Amino acid sequence: MEQSKTLLTVLAAAGVLIPFPLLYAQVLTAVSATPDLDTLAITFVNLLEEGKFEDAAESFNKQMAEALPPRELEAAWNGLTGRVGEFKGIIEVKVTEEKGYRVVYVTCDFAKTSINIKIVFDDDGKIAGLWFVPATEGLHAIYIAALIATATSVLLWGGLVYWLSRRERMYLALMLVTLPFSTIVNLCVKKPIYEFLLSSLNIPEWSVTSPWWFLMFVLFLSPITEEAVKLSPLVAKKVRRMVGRSSALWVGMAFGMGFGIGEIWYLAWGFSMVPELGGYPFYYFGGFVAERIAVVFIHGIMTAVAATGFTKGRNGLLVGYVGALFLHAFTNMGAMLYQIGFWDETLASFYLFLPTVVAFFIFEHLRKKGLADQKHAETVLFSRSD
Amino acid sequence: MLISALSSLGIGAPFLVILLSLPSMRYELDSDNLVMRCGLLRYVVPLTSIKRITKRDLEISLWSSLRLPGLALFTVPYADVGKVKMCATSASKDIILIETDRDMHGITPADEEGFIADFRSRIGGM
Numbered sequence: 003m004e005q006s007k008t009l010l011t012v013l014a015a016a017g018v019l020i021p022f023p024l025l026y027a028q029v030l031t032a033v034s035a036t037p038d039l040d041t042l043a044i045t046f047v048n049l050l051e052e053g054k055f056e057d058a059a060e061s062f063n064k065q066m067a068e069a070l071p072p073r074e075l076e077a078a079w080n081g082l083t084g085r086v087g088e089f090k091g092i093i094e095v096k097v098t099e100e101k102g103y104r105v106v107y108v109t110c111d112f113a114k115t116s117i118n119i120k121i122v123f124d125d126d127g128k129i130a131g132l133w134f135v136p137a138t139e140g141l142h143a144i145y146i147a148a149l150i151a152t153a154t155s156v157l158l159w160g161g162l163v164y165w166l167s168r169r170e171r172m173y174l175a176l177m178l179v180t181l182p183f184s185t186i187v188n189l190c191v192k193k194p195i196y197e198f199l200l201s202s203l204n205i206p207e208w209s210v211t212s213p214w215w216f217l218m219f220v221l222f223l224s225p226i227t228e229e230a231v232k233l234s235p236l237v238a239k240k241v242r243r244m245v246g247r248s249s250a251l252w253v254g255m256a257f258g259m260g261f262g263i264g265e266i267w268y269l270a271w272g273f274s275m276v277p278e279l280g281g282y283p284f285y286y287f288g289g290f291v292a293e294r295i296a297v298v299f300i301h302g303i304m305t306a307v308a309a310t311g312f313t314k315g316r317n318g319l320l321v322g323y324v325g326a327l328f329l330h331a332f333t334n335m336g337a338m339l340y341q342i343g344f345w346d347e348t349l350a351s352f353y354l355f356l357p358t359v360v361a362f363f364i365f366e367h368l369r370k371k372g373l374a375d376q377k378h379a380e381t382v383l384f385s386r387s388d
Numbered sequence: 389m390l391i392s393a394l395s396s397l398g399i400g401a402p403f404l405v406i407l408l409s410l411p412s413m414r415y416e417l418d419s420d421n422l423v424m425r426c427g428l429l430r431y432v433v434p435l436t437s438i439k440r441i442t443k444r445d446l447e448i449s450l451w452s453s454l455r456l457p458g459l460a461l462f463t464v465p466y467a468d469v470g471k472v473k474m475c476a477t478s479a480s481k482d483i484i485l486i487e488t489d490r491d492m493h494g495i496t497p498a499d500e501e502g503f504i505a506d507f508r509s510r511i512g513g514m
Contacts, residue, residue, distance in 0.1 A: 166447070366450055366467060373447055373468040380444035383484070383504050384511075 040095045043106035043121045046129065050079050051089045063128035070132065082134050086277055087113025103130075109137050117277045136280015144279065147287035148270035151294040152263055159259055159299050166369065167252045172244075176253060177260035179235050184265035187231045192223055210342040221338055225330035229323060232261045232305045236312060247313050247375040251368045254309030255302035262298035269294070289351070296358045297333070303361040303368075304329050310368055329364075333357040406461065413475065415497055417506050422486070424475040424495060429461055431473055435511055437488040441504070446472070446480045446494070460494065 042061065049058035055072040062070065070078070083089060090111040097106050108119040115136070122131030136142065163173050199205070205216055212220075235241045235257060245253050273279050273290075304326040311322020336353030339345040345353070409427020416423040422438070424431040447468040460474035469485070469492060476483060476496040484500065486493040497503040 362450055369447075369467050378444055378468065380442045380485075382440070382442050384438070384441035384508065386439045 039104055039106050039123050039127070040097050042123070042127060042129075043108050043119075044092060044095060046121060047092060047108050047110065047119055050075075055079070061129045063124050063126065063130050066128070066130055066132070078134070082117070082277065083112065086115050086117060115277070115281050117280070134277050135275070136277050142270075142274040142280065143282055143284040144270045144273045144287055144290070146284035147291050148266050148294075150284070151266050151291045151298075154291070155259070155263055155266075155295050155298040158295065159255075159302060163252055163255050163259070163302075167249075170252065173252045173256040176235075176256035177263065180232060180257045180260035181264040183231045183234070183261050184228070185268045185271075187227050188268055191227050191231075195227075196220075196223065210344055212342070217338070217342070221331050221334060222327065224334060225327040228261070229304060229308060229326045229330060232257050232301070233308055233312075233319075233323065236309075242312075245309055245312055248372040250310040250313050251306045251365075251372050254306030257309070258302035258305030259298050261305070262294075262301035265301070266294045266298070293354060296354055300329075300333050300357055300361045303364050304333075306368055307364065310371070329357070329360070332360070406459075410459070413477065415475075415495055415503065417503075417510055419510060422507070424493065426461060426475050429475060431475060431493060433486060433488055433493060435507075437490070438486055438511070439489065440485075440487040441507070442485050442487075443482060443500070444485060446483050446485075448480050464494070 046058055046061050049055075049061075053076075055076040059067060059070070059072040059075055090113065092108055093111050093116065094109040095106060096109070097104070099105065104123045106121045106123065108121065110117050110119055118133075118135045118137045120131075120133040120135055121129055124130040160174055160177065164170065167173055199216075199219070203216075205212065236245070241253075269290075273287075307329060308319065308322035308326040311318040311320070311325065314321075333354070336345065336350045336356075339353075340347060340350035405427065409429075413426040414424075416425070417435075420435060422433045422435060424433070446466045449465045449467045451465050458477055460476045460479040462474065463471050464474045464479070465471050466480075472483075472485065472492045472494045474494040476494050478496050483494045483496060484503070486495065
């Protein structure tokens, strides 16, 4: 139950913008070999465990001390133990060299999982870099889950588009165009806007006590930015020519689904950096797989709504875009309400069924409209006017 | 154990009935009506109510009722033509669509030409 809560917390973050927590600071300088690094590393970890953050920070070099003062080091450590539980002890210490730097991995046992505390030393034996990373070896299981979600989405939704569009391979190819868009919009647009607003307005991380307008901003930030970037291929004349009354649904679906599949991998990358998610088998992320499969389809529908509007001119595009925004916000609302503690995890989990069913209705509606504009080959065998 | 057996029977029995009734699927033309049968399913269409008969492919809706590969029975919603009362061995390909004043029926006679010729001869005598 505790595991599912943890996973749901992470999944809740998937629907809306949550910048991944900064768990590390890195200020590297050239280093050379220094003896007893393992001892220094163990001492440093023990000081953290004892809560002696001032003493621990004395091991930092100048740049690191500026980047991570004792108060922030304490916050980082408390944040870690808040997520992965109480520190139980050191399991293993490994000294290695990476790209010319001497690195010590202190594998620690916490109540919920194991974490590698990665410490980089400079040539004076001072700490020049610090990470808290999952103690997993090989491929993180979230990537296997992402692969399953991707393969299922392509087979299920890609197959649906291919089959119902009368086997048009072009629409499958269009999905490739928007694959990187999720990563781009998250890192280059949403994250900077969100962080700028937090810092300039001096607002702490969002919660149920946040101002309502700020919650609305968070709710609509993803829809506004993501729906715009999903439609961005329309700037190309060649793409605009593809969007007709009977093809808008399929072009929109292709762009939206491509974005959704890219988002699977962006999120998987983000989750792979969350220490408490390390060390689990891939089937632990079943909720992630199911949620992402549904969201890929919903992403397709959102863009299809806007693309269908585009066939009616600029005003139509605006109406379609606004429709897509509200559908997107409606989809993200469950995760957001859970995130701020307003809903419990069960309600938030089941909520996604609602936008999924709505998306199916919209899909059928748009398809009917598209078919109405198509001529069907038929042979008249009898007519009363004969 | 008994409950699960009864549940399985409850779910499986209708499919079994349909499967067993498949060989009984037939279309009968008499002087007044076209009768479509498949097991317990029976549609009767007065010949005088038929306005149009076409052969075409239908666009399957995601909200279909009983539609299995090689079988379409009862009322099936289609994305392009709406609801069609089906009694056919195909759900979407090469459907003979019979339009009446009130509704549409979909059939797949094995001998299409013979069926239409017979239909025309009967309607011509009216």
